[in-house]
Amino acid sequence: MSVLCNINLNKPPEAPYLPGETISGIIRYTIREPMETEKIIISLKGMGHLKIIHRQSNHNKNRISNNRTYINDEVYVDNDAVIHNGNWTVPPGDYEARFAFPLPLNIPPSLKYSGYRGRYRVYAYIKYYVRIKFERSGLFSFSKHFRKKIIVASSVAPRLPMEPCEYTKSRNLISFFSSKTRTIHLKGNILSSVIPHGGKIQIECDIHNDTNLDLSHVEVNLTQVYTFKIRFREIPFYDDVKPCYTKSQAIERGAKHKVLFEFNVPLGCVSVEHSDLLSREYIVTITAKVPMPYRNVKLSIPVQIGDNMIIQHQEVVEPPPTYWEAMREGEKDDNDDENEKE
Numbered sequence: 234m235s236v237l238c239n240i241n242l243n244k245p246p247e248a249p250y251l252p253g254e255t256i257s258g259i260i261r262y263t264i265r266e267p268m269e270t271e272k273i274i275i276s277l278k279g280m281g282h283l284k285i286i287h288r289q290s291n292h293n294k295n296r297i298s299n300n301r302t303y304i305n306d307e308v309y310v311d312n313d314a315v316i317h318n319g320n321w322t323v324p325p326g327d328y329e330a331r332f333a334f335p336l337p338l339n340i341p342p343s344l345k346y347s348g349y350r351g352r353y354r355v356y357a358y359i360k361y362y363v364r365i366k367f368e369r370s371g372l373f374s375f376s377k378h379f380r381k382k383i384i385v386a387s388s389v390a391p392r393l394p395m396e397p398c399e400y401t402k403s404r405n406l407i408s409f410f411s412s413k414t415r416t417i418h419l420k421g422n423i424l425s426s427v428i429p430h431g432g433k434i435q436i437e438c439d440i441h442n443d444t445n446l447d448l449s450h451v452e453v454n455l456t457q458v459y460t461f462k463i464r465f466r467e468i469p470f471y472d473d474v475k476p477c478y479t480k481s482q483a484i485e486r487g488a489k490h491k492v493l494f495e496f497n498v499p500l501g502c503v504s505v506e507h508s509d510l511l512s513r514e515y516i517v518t519i520t521a522k523v524p525m526p527y528r529n530v531k532l533s534i535p536v537q538i539g540d541n542m543i544i545q546h547q548e549v550v551e552p553p554p555t556y557w558e559a560m561r562e563g564e565k566d567d568n569d570d571e572n573e574k575e
Contacts, residue, residue, distance in 0.1 A: 235265035240363055240381035249386035250361075251540070252340050256383060257333040260365050264325050272368040273317040277334035279310035279361040279385070281341065283510040285463055288352040303463040307510050309340045310361070320370065332363065341508040342387040342539075346459070350470050355461055357511055361385050386430070387503035387539035393426035402532035406444055406523070415444035417521050419451075419532040428538045430503055434477070435495040436534065438519055442484045449522045452480035453494040455536075456516045457502065462509060474502055474515075484521070494519075503539045 242258040250256055256277060287301040312334050344359040361383040368376045399422045406415040418441035428434055434455065442448055455477035459470040477496045484490055505513035515538050521530040 236262055236268070236367065236377055236379075237265070238262040238365060238379040240365065240379060242363070242381065242383075247384065249343075249384040250336060251386055252336050252388045253338045255333055255335045256363065257331070258363070258381075259329055259331050261327065261329045262365070262379075263327050264323050266325055268323045268367070269369060270317070270321055270323055270367050271319070271370045272315060272366075273330075274366045274368065275314045275316060275330060275332045276364045276366065277310055277312045277332075277336075277361070277383075278364060279308070279336075279340060279359075281307040281309065281359040281508055281510045282357065283461060283463070284356040285461060285468070286354040288354070305463065305510055307508065309359075309508075310334075310337055330365075334363070336361075336385065339390075339507045340385065341505050342503060343383075343385045344505060344513075346511075348459075348470060350468075353461075353468055355459075355468075355470070357461070359505075359508065359510075387505065389427065389504050389506060389537045389539035389541065391427045391537065391541060393535060393537050395425050395427045397422055397424050398426055400532055400534050402519075402530060404528075404530045406446070406527050415446075417442055417444060417448075417523065417530045419519055419521060419530060421517075421519050421532055421534055423517070423534055423536070426534070426536050427541060428498055428536055430538065430540050431498060431500050432538075433495055433497050434517060434536065435493065436517065436519070438481075438492045438494055440481070440484055440488075440490045440492065440521065442486060442488050442490075442521075445486050446524055446527075447486050448484035449524075450480045450483055451490075451492070451519065451521050452478065453496075453517060453519050454478045455496070455498070455502075456518055458514045458516060460512045460514070462511060474499065498538055504537050 239261050240258065260275065283305045285303045289299045289301065314332060316330050341359050343361060346355065346357040348355055362380045363383060364378055364380045366376055366378040399420065402419045404417050420439040422437040424435045440451055455474040457472045457474055461468045476499055479494050479496055481492045504515065505511065515536050517534040517536055519532040523529050
């Protein structure tokens with residue numbers, strides 16, 4: 234079966250789509266010789282795949298390692314549009330077919346991951362594509378299909394505060410030579426816990442070092458947390474987002490400081506939600522560095538990173554008024570349309 238096919242989207246090739254957006258375009262294909270076909274289908278597919286290899290401990294070096302492998306799959310969208318049904322001999326020629334598929338709202342973004350921690354090695358992907366399939370009947374007849382990858386961007390439904398929110402952490406330092414309570418107080422006021430893709434995290438931090446020890450500094454970093462889900466278990470992987478780090482000067486004993494910590498979130502760092510296979514979340518950690526033998530004091534602040542699904546959906550379904558509507562001029566007449574085209 235000799236078929237040439239080109240799937241064209243109504244967007245640039247690498248432009249991402251948002252949940253709820255319509256994926257549309259045109260498929261042009263050329264049949265070089267008569268082709269027997271039973272069905273021609275255009276589809277929008279979206280799926281996730283998770284594979285986890287758990288390496289078992291093996292105390293006997295001569296024994297073959299008994300690794301366990303867990304595999305799980307998930308479907309996010311599966312829409313078909315049949316453009317021809319029934320046995321048909323397609324004559325040679327050039328053909329085209331248009332398509333339009335709406336993406337569901339609650340779907341995760343495109344993703345590809347490979348990594349390991351301890352005894353766990355993980356492979357995962359979430360992918361979307363448009364496909365045209367030429368189905369053929371007969372035992373030795375093989376179907377032919379062509380695909381076009383779709384990039385779906387992260388879009389979060391805010392579940393954290395979008396207004397300033399305060400988090401606190403205090404720890405008493407035990408002293409065997411004094412009855413006085415020595416405490417380190419951390420208070421973080423984040424301006425918004427929902428950060429747009431590529432946006433800025435801003436936290437106003439109050440530090441009260443009510444001890445007789447000097448703190449070398451207080452540092453802030455962003456941590457990425459993958460959580461992989463298998464058989465009622467959750468396996469977390471933690472990674473620091475290295476560009477997102479800043480620190481204060483030394484905090485003297487008995488001192489109070491107010492510091493504004495801020496840093497830009499790198500592109501590509503977005504929350505992954507709406508999947509039963511995995512999630513990707515982010516935590517801002519404020520750490521007061523305490524001299525040994527005391528433990529550091531840590532304050533954790535969760536954030537969501539991604540474009541706001543609710544706002545974007547409103548922008549799609551409720552476009553702003555035109556100039557003429559805003560000025561209450563009524564609808565334009567045909568002459569005005571012709572003048573604009575010229």
